[in-house]
Amino acid sequence: MAKVLIEAPVFTIEAAMLAAEYGIDRLELCSDFAEGGETPSVGALAFLKEKLDIPIFVMIRPRGGDFVYTPEELYVMKKDIGILKSLGADGFVFGVLKSDGHVDKEACKYLLKAAEQLPCTFHRAFDICKDKEKALEDIIDCGFRRILTSGGENEVGAGTQNILHWMNLVEDRIIIMPGGGLKPEHLPNLSINGGLKEIHASCKSFRPSESSYRHLAVSLSKEPDSFYQVLSIDQKIVKQFRDQLP
Numbered sequence: 001m002a003k004v005l006i007e008a009p010v011f012t013i014e015a016a017m018l019a020a021e022y023g024i025d026r027l028e029l030c031s032d033f034a035e036g037g038e039t040p041s042v043g044a045l046a047f048l049k050e051k052l053d054i055p056i057f058v059m060i061r062p063r064g065g066d067f068v069y070t071p072e073e074l075y076v077m078k079k080d081i082g083i084l085k086s087l088g089a090d091g092f093v094f095g096v097l098k099s100d101g102h103v104d105k106e107a108c109k110y111l112l113k114a115a116e117q118l119p120c121t122f123h124r125a126f127d128i129c130k131d132k133e134k135a136l137e138d139i140i141d142c143g144f145r146r147i148l149t150s151g152g153e154n155e156v157g158a159g160t161q162n163i164l165h166w167m168n169l170v171e172d173r174i175i176i177m178p179g180g181g182l183k184p185e186h187l188p189n190l191s192i193n194g195g196l197k198e199i200h201a202s203c204k205s206f207r208p209s210e211s212s213y214r215h216l217a218v219s220l221s222k223e224p225d226s227f228y229q230v231l232s233i234d235q236k237i238v239k240q241f242r243d244q245l246p
Contacts, residue, residue: 101130155181
């Protein structure tokens with residue numbers, strides 16, 4: 001069996017650098033962990049492309065919330081793709097839905113055209129599509145290379161059977177990449193049918209802030225303690241995933 005690729009979503013420069021050091025195969029570069037990922041800064045991509053030699057896919061998402069975008073938001077997404085492509089992005093991650101819960105093929109093709117043949121992933125907008133099997137065919141028809149999915153459930157553990165079913169349906173037409181609450185112990189079941197080619201695992205951890213001073217009266221986050229933590233990545237978790245894979 002070919003080696004299964006590990007992609008890690010990263011939200012900080014620190015996490016990106018450590019992910020590469022610890023053996024992650026590809027990065028999904030994002031901003032705003034609390035919103036589940038938004039378009040990162042151009043400076044972050046430019047810096048990481050200077051320092052790392054692994055592929056970096058970039059999240060294209062102009063805001064949190066749903067995946068039904070206005071024409072103005074789609075224009076911004078297109079412009080972001082062009083700018084980030086010029087800085088060396090190796091691929092992009094996005095998804096657009098219609099208000100009725102189906103894939104917005106016209107909007108997706110508009111963004112795929114801007115990517116100019118770079119590989120694109122349809123993200124977990126898939127998990128909230130109304131009709132998953134129709135969505136599979138629509139996403140393939142658009143030209144995406146892979147789908148990131150938790151199996152239409154809140155996390156991969158609950159969606160494993162759906163993921164295996166979709167792998168069988170699509171065969172080699174697109175990569176089904178499990179992600180969203182993925183744990184090392186999920187991998188044996190996901191490998192049963194031989195269709196597992198890539199996984200998406202955050203391997204995240206938080207380290208304490210290096211700030212020795214903490215203001216006691218002002219809180220800049222919903223959970224005061226979280227302001228003094230930095231999102232990073234855990235080498236032990238990366239190893240646990242790698243140990244479960246070919």
